Structures are given as structure tokens and as C-alpha cells.
Amino acid sequence: MVGTFWDWLRGRKPLVDAFFATPVVLLSLPAWLGDAQAVPRLEYLALTAGLVAPLVLRRTFPRTVFAVVALICCVQCVAGVVPIPANMAVLMGLYTVAAGFSFRWGLAAVLTAELGAVMAALRYASGPDDQRSTLLMLSVLVAGVWILGLHIRTRRAYLSSLEERAARLERERDAEVKMAMAAERARIARELHDVVAHNVSVIVVQADGASFAIDTDVGRARQALETISRTGRTALAEMRRLLGVLRESDDAGAYAPQPGVAQLDDLVEQVRSSGLPVTYEVAGSPPDMSEGRQLTVFRIVQEALTNTLKHGGPRVAATVRLRYAGDAVEVQVHDDGRGAAADDGRGHGLAGMRERAAVYGGIVCAQPCPGGGFEVVARIPTDEPA
Known part of the structure; x- marks a missing residue:
């Protein structure tokens, strides 16, 4: 209630200024009502009204009010009229x-x-x-009045700067939160895409194989169904781990860690079991890499093999080469499939690979090979920037 009253009062400057001019009027009453007067009553009343009335607009037109009050005091001095209590109006205008x-x-006002x-x-x-x-x-x-006015002006500027700084910090905080949320959404979207696209592609390939072999080769059909079951469980486990990060509780620690370069052997075996011949080669000694960089390497290989499964065509083979070269790891995934057909421009896999690599200062080049097939080459720095 009090805050509402002050907000209402703050928007009515003449009313507030009239209130603060009341003490000048009260100080002027005894001399006007007294018997011994140095100034005739009518002249005293006119001079007091001329000095006090402009104070009602003191904060609405400050310079004009000060000029009017100063001019009236000057005329009063030249005319020889003795000072009266209302002459304090010039000090209020100065302030x-x-x-x-x-x-x-x-400075002009104080002079x-x-x-x-x-x-x-x-x-x-x-x-x-x-x-x-x-x-x-x-x-x-x-x-003294001038110094008081300067102090109040400085204090107001300081408070205004604090309010502006607080508002700016709040805007920056909101912007950082939105950026963090957008980055987290992008990260989760990449993870979901990699997990779902790879595992579902393997399941589709195995289901197609099982449907063709179920009448002629029951053993191969049973093997394909086992691969589908195993791949589905893997996909569910990865989805459970990923979605567990989004929970508000601290249960996320119970889920498996993020895959890294050590899990590339399992990935290659999983793809081989789906019917895609894959050759896996590693050169050099693996350095210490952060989990995020290892996950990036894993996802790039996974996405490249997924594209081979989806777009390579029949009787396609792939080669995965991992080379540790000093301060970087180089990934090359090559297949002998349909080449340009692997990149239809509508998917998000290649863009996701480039985004993942760019986070750690790496690059990804994905393009059809001149003699046929498709190739993905990535270079990820292994050293953290200083």
C-alpha cells in the first residue's frame, strides 16, 4: 500500500514541490501577521507569492524557476526592499x-x-x-547548498549506474541461460540422432535380411533376430543413459559412461554382425583424451558407418582407420558404395559430425570419392587449448 502511494506521488511533481514549499510559507506567516513590519503587508504578500509560487514547478522547469526567482531577488535588492524569509526560494532553486x-x-547557478x-x-x-x-x-x-546539490547528483548517477548494471547483468544472465539451454538441446539432439539413427539402421538391415532368409535359411534368420534383439537392448540402454541426464534427481550416475575410442571395437563388431564387412585399423599410440573428445571420435565413426548401412547399397564394404598423430587424432571412414548418393542433403548426420568436431577445434570433410564410394575424414585435436 505504501509503495503504491509513493509511486502515485512520484508521478505528480507539482504536488510534491508544493509540499516542500510549505515551510517557506510557514516561515513567512509570522512577519506578515505581526504588527511591526519592515515591508508593507500588500507588498510583502506580493513579493512572497512571487518567490514561492514558482517553487510549485521547481522540478518540472528547474532552470526557468531559478531564473525567475533570482530575477525577483535582484529587483528586490535594487529596489531596496529588505530581505524576507521567502528569499530562501533562491537557495531551493540553486539546489x-x-x-x-x-x-x-x-556552476552557472552558484555564480x-x-x-x-x-x-x-x-x-x-x-x-x-x-x-x-x-x-x-x-x-x-x-x-553549502551547491555542494549538497552536487552530492545528490553524484549519488543519483551512482544509483542509476548500479540499477543499469544490475539490469544488464540480469539480461546477460538470461542470455547465458538461453545459450546454455540451446547448446544442451543441440547436444542432446545430436546424441539422440546418433543413437537412434545407428541402431535403427542396424535393426532395419537385419530385419530385411531375416525376412529374406526366414524361408530358406532359418539359422541366418535366427542370427539376424538375435542381432536385432541385441541392438535394441543397446539402443534402449543408451537412450536410458541419455535421458537419465535430464532427470532432476542424481540418479544419472547409475547409468553407463559415455562411449569412447575403447568402444570402437564393439561398434565395428556390431556393424559386422549386421552384414557390413568392416576393416578396422589403428596406427599410433592413443594419448590421454577427454571423454568429450573420445565421444566425438566414436560418434563420427558411428555416423559414417550408419550412412554406409543406409546409403551404401548392396555388397558394400567399409574401412575405418584411426591414426594418432601427435597432437591430433585422424579418423578416416571409407566405403566402396554408391558414393554421391550417400549425401542427399536432407539428413543431419554430416552436419552433426561437423558440429561435434568444431566444438573441440577439429574439422570434418565428407565427400564422394572420384572412383566411387564415400569418404569421411576428420581431424580432432587431442590437446586442450591453453
């Missing part, structure tokens, strides 16, 4: 200009007020000593 505008405007102090000291003080003391007192008063 408003110093607190709400740049340093140059505040104007100081000029008025000099005029008042020369006009109303009786002797040189009295003039000096009066000027000193008025100058200290003017300087």
Missing part, C-alpha cells in the same frame, strides 16, 4: 539545478547566487566589517 543538471549548469550574495551584502550591510561578515555568511550558505 534543484545543481542536483538535476550538469556541472556547468550548477548567479553568489552575485546575489555580493549585492545583498553591499546593499543591506552598514559598514565594511558588517559587509564582509554578511558576505562570508551568505557565501558559505550558497556554497
Whole structure:
């Protein structure tokens, strides 16, 4: 309730300024109602109204109000009318200009007020000593109000910068969260694609083989069905592991670790059991690689063999070469299938391979071979960047 009232009041500057001008009116009442008056009542009332009335618009038109009040005080001094309590309006105008505008405007306002102090000291003080003391007192008063205005302006700028910084940090935090969510969605999408595409391709190939051999070769059909069962269980296990990461609980640790280069032998055997002859060659000694880099190598080989299964055609064979060359691992997957037909431009596998490699500063080149077949070549750095 209080916050709503202040919000309502903050949007009505004239009403607030009129409230703060009330003390000046109250200080002016005793001299107006008293019997001994240095200024006639009518003249006193007109001068007080001329000085106090502009204060209602003090924050709406600060410089104009200060100029009007200063001009009225100047005319008062030239006319020889003695100072009255309403002359404090010039100090209120000085404070408003110093607190709400740049340093140059505040300096101009304080010099104007100081000029008025000099005029008042020369006009109303009786002797040189009295003039000096009066000027000193008025100058200290003017300087104090000016410094107070500068302090308030600096404090407002500081609070405004803090609010702006907090808002910027909040926007940056939201942007980082959205980027992290997008990256995580992309990672999960790549994992799902690799897991589902590979295993389903193997299952489809084995199911087709079983359907052709079920009447003529029951043993081969039974072997194909066993491969389908084993591949399905593997796919379910990988899907369970991947989806377990998305759970809010800490049960994800119970699932199997991510596959790496050590699991390439099992992958090759799985593809061989599906009917695709695969030659697997490894050159060099494997260095220490992070799990993410090993997973990238595994997924690239898996996706390349999946494309061979899907698009290579009948009687196709593949070769997988893994070479550890110093600070990088080079992957080459070559098949002798239909070549350009392996890349129809509609899948996401090749794009996913390039995205995976780019995360670790690697490159992937996938293209048909001149003499037929299709080749995927990837180079993944093994060293973490400094």
C-alpha cells in the first residue's frame, strides 16, 4: 500500500514541490501577521507569492524557476526592499539545478547566487566589517547548498549506474541461460540422432535380411533376430543413459559412461554382425583424451558407418582407420558404395559430425570419392587449448 502511494506521488511533481514549499510559507506567516513590519503587508504578500509560487514547478522547469526567482531577488535588492524569509526560494532553486543538471549548469547557478550574495551584502550591510561578515555568511550558505546539490547528483548517477548494471547483468544472465539451454538441446539432439539413427539402421538391415532368409535359411534368420534383439537392448540402454541426464534427481550416475575410442571395437563388431564387412585399423599410440573428445571420435565413426548401412547399397564394404598423430587424432571412414548418393542433403548426420568436431577445434570433410564410394575424414585435436 505504501509503495503504491509513493509511486502515485512520484508521478505528480507539482504536488510534491508544493509540499516542500510549505515551510517557506510557514516561515513567512509570522512577519506578515505581526504588527511591526519592515515591508508593507500588500507588498510583502506580493513579493512572497512571487518567490514561492514558482517553487510549485521547481522540478518540472528547474532552470526557468531559478531564473525567475533570482530575477525577483535582484529587483528586490535594487529596489531596496529588505530581505524576507521567502528569499530562501533562491537557495531551493540553486539546489534543484545543481542536483538535476550538469556541472556547468550548477556552476552557472552558484555564480548567479553568489552575485546575489555580493549585492545583498553591499546593499543591506552598514559598514565594511558588517559587509564582509554578511558576505562570508551568505557565501558559505550558497556554497553549502551547491555542494549538497552536487552530492545528490553524484549519488543519483551512482544509483542509476548500479540499477543499469544490475539490469544488464540480469539480461546477460538470461542470455547465458538461453545459450546454455540451446547448446544442451543441440547436444542432446545430436546424441539422440546418433543413437537412434545407428541402431535403427542396424535393426532395419537385419530385419530385411531375416525376412529374406526366414524361408530358406532359418539359422541366418535366427542370427539376424538375435542381432536385432541385441541392438535394441543397446539402443534402449543408451537412450536410458541419455535421458537419465535430464532427470532432476542424481540418479544419472547409475547409468553407463559415455562411449569412447575403447568402444570402437564393439561398434565395428556390431556393424559386422549386421552384414557390413568392416576393416578396422589403428596406427599410433592413443594419448590421454577427454571423454568429450573420445565421444566425438566414436560418434563420427558411428555416423559414417550408419550412412554406409543406409546409403551404401548392396555388397558394400567399409574401412575405418584411426591414426594418432601427435597432437591430433585422424579418423578416416571409407566405403566402396554408391558414393554421391550417400549425401542427399536432407539428413543431419554430416552436419552433426561437423558440429561435434568444431566444438573441440577439429574439422570434418565428407565427400564422394572420384572412383566411387564415400569418404569421411576428420581431424580432432587431442590437446586442450591453453
